[in-house]
Amino acid sequence: MWQAVYEELKGFGFTVITVALDKSPEDARPWIDAGKPAHPSLIDTRHVLADLYNIVNVPTILWLDERGRIVRPNDVAFGTDTFKHITGLEAAKHLTALRAWVRGEAPAMPEARARQLQSLPTERDQQARAEFGLGEWLYEQGRPAAAERHFVRAGELAPHDFTIRRGTMPMRGLDPMGPQFREMLGAWTKAGNPYYRPLSE
Amino acid sequence: MAGPTFTLIDDGRAVDLPYAEGVERATRAEAAGRPVALDLEEGAAYLGVPASERARQLSSLEAPDFALPDLQGALHALSAHRGKKVLLVAYASW
Numbered sequence: 001m002w003q004a005v006y007e008e009l010k011g012f013g014f015t016v017i018t019v020a021l022d023k024s025p026e027d028a029r030p031w032i033d034a035g036k037p038a039h040p041s042l043i044d045t046r047h048v049l050a051d052l053y054n055i056v057n058v059p060t061i062l063w064l065d066e067r068g069r070i071v072r073p074n075d076v077a078f079g080t081d082t083f084k085h086i087t088g089l090e091a092a093k094h095l096t097a098l099r100a101w102v103r104g105e106a107p108a109m110p111e112a113r114a115r116q117l118q119s120l121p122t123e124r125d126q127q128a129r130a131e132f133g134l135g136e137w138l139y140e141q142g143r144p145a146a147a148e149r150h151f152v153r154a155g156e157l158a159p160h161d162f163t164i165r166r167g168t169m170p171m172r173g174l175d176p177m178g179p180q181f182r183e184m185l186g187a188w189t190k191a192g193n194p195y196y197r198p199l200s201e
Numbered sequence: 202m203a204g205p206t207f208t209l210i211d212d213g214r215a216v217d218l219p220y221a222e223g224v225e226r227a228t229r230a231e232a233a234g235r236p237v238a239l240d241l242e243e244g245a246a247y248l249g250v251p252a253s254e255r256a257r258q259l260s261s262l263e264a265p266d267f268a269l270p271d272l273q274g275a276l277h278a279l280s281a282h283r284g285k286k287v288l289l290v291a292y293a294s295w
Contacts, residue, residue, distance in 0.1 A: 002290055014286045017279065021293040025272055028294055032272055040277045042269040044291075046213060052265040054255060055291050064264045064287040068280065071262075079290075102286055111262060120256040127236040130249030134238035137210055137247065146243045153238075166295055176295035 001031075001079040005095065006039045013066070014102045019044045021058060021163050023136070023171055046136065047163060051129050054121040056161040057196065061094070063101065063108055071101075071108035073118040076198040087196060117199050128158035132168065139171045148172060160193065208245040220244060264289075 006016040016039040020028035025043045032041050049055060053062065055074060063072035077094035084090060100106035108114075121129075135150030151168045158164060165184060169176040185195060207223025209216050211230075218226065224239075227246035231237040236249035258265050264287075268278040279287070 001292070002288070005288070012286075013284070014288070015282055016288045016290065017277070017282070018290045018292060019269060021291055022295070025270075029272060031292075031294055040271065040282075042271055042277055044269050048213070048267055048269060049291055051250060052255070052258075052267060053289075053291075054259065058291050058293045058295075060291040062264070062289045064279075064289060066284050066286060068264045068266075068283050069262050070259070070264050073259075098288065114262060115260060118259055120259055121252045123236065123252045126249050126252045126255065127238070130236040130238040130247045133210060133249065134240060134245060134247035137208075137215065137245065138240070138243060143243060146240060150238055150240070163291075163293070167293060170295060 001035050001082075002039070003035050003037045005079055005098070006037070009099065009102045010039075012102045012104070015039050017042065019049045021047055021050055021055070021167055023139075023167075027170065047129070047132065047167075050163045051126075054119060054125065056119075056125075056158070056163060057166075058163065063098070065108065070118075071111075071114060073114050073199070076196045089196060089198065119197075124157045125161065128154040128161055128164060131157065132164050135168065136171070144172075159188070162195070205244060209248065210246065211248045 002016045002018055018037060019042045021044050022028045023045055028043050053074065059076060059078060060074050061077045062070055062074060065071045076089060078089060078091045081091050101108050131150045131154035135147040135154060138147035151172060155165045166176050166181060169181065174180045189195060205220045206217040207220040209218055209223050209226055227237050227239055230248045234251050238247040264279065266278060266280045268276045270276050
């Protein structure tokens with residue numbers, strides 16, 4: 001997905017790090033095998049990254065500069081236009097901005113703007129992540145009925161967090177591309193909520 | 202004879218404790234402001250990180266460090282890429 005971007009820009013002191021928010025490495029393996037990434041391609045079964053960066057859906061991208069500072073907070077972008085017909089989001093706009101920043105032709109946004117655009121977690125969001133964590137542990141212990149209670153609670157606490165609501169579906173015997181997901185998405189968007197929240201610039 | 206145990210999951214690590222001690226530690230963590238998911242029936246609790254701590258870190262704009270495995274199990278730390286610009290991408294198969 002991002003391998004071509006990495007190849008194009010790696011000579012400018014740049015890397016891509018992809019992180020799969022999947023319940024097991026096996027779920028991510030087909031994607032990684034198909035993409036053949038030469039950049040770090042990591043697996044985050046416990047949503048460590050989602051918790052640290054308040055990530056609530058995929059894909060989420062961030063830009064980090066040479067000093068390890070966030071210069072573009074959580075945004076939505078795709079490496080290719082494979083899913084454009086579904087998402088309505090074009091890869092090109094972000095790629096153009098990314099190229100300019102990496103090549104040093106244009107600065108990233110000012111710090112004040114980056115802070116303004118950041119979405120910070122609430123106590124409910126963090127409680128939802130704790131419920132998710134307990135649910136996942138119970139699932140791994142072979143106690144799916146108990147896990148289900150905590151997954152449901154997590155989704156109620158943070159209905160906008162699709163790393164929880166959709167990401168737990170494979171652990172709950174639900175198809176994350178199937179009718180239950182479409183029903184969830186329909187109810188969410190019908191209530192006036194966007195599924196993807198790209199930065200408004 | 203050992204009584205029932207209580208599993209406390211803190212910072213991603215699960216520790217088995219005597220039941221009463223586990224419940225007490227979970228209760229104390231909650232009183233100290235941490236998000237706690239508790240299941241008395243299952244004898245387990247997950248201690249999370251407070252929103253205030255996450256918000257403070259993120260608003261500093263210092264990218265929080267992490268170390269996660271690749272498919273081969275080798276750990277990669279974000280901090281190992283200091284000195285490079287990084288495009289960090291979260292995705293999933295779902």
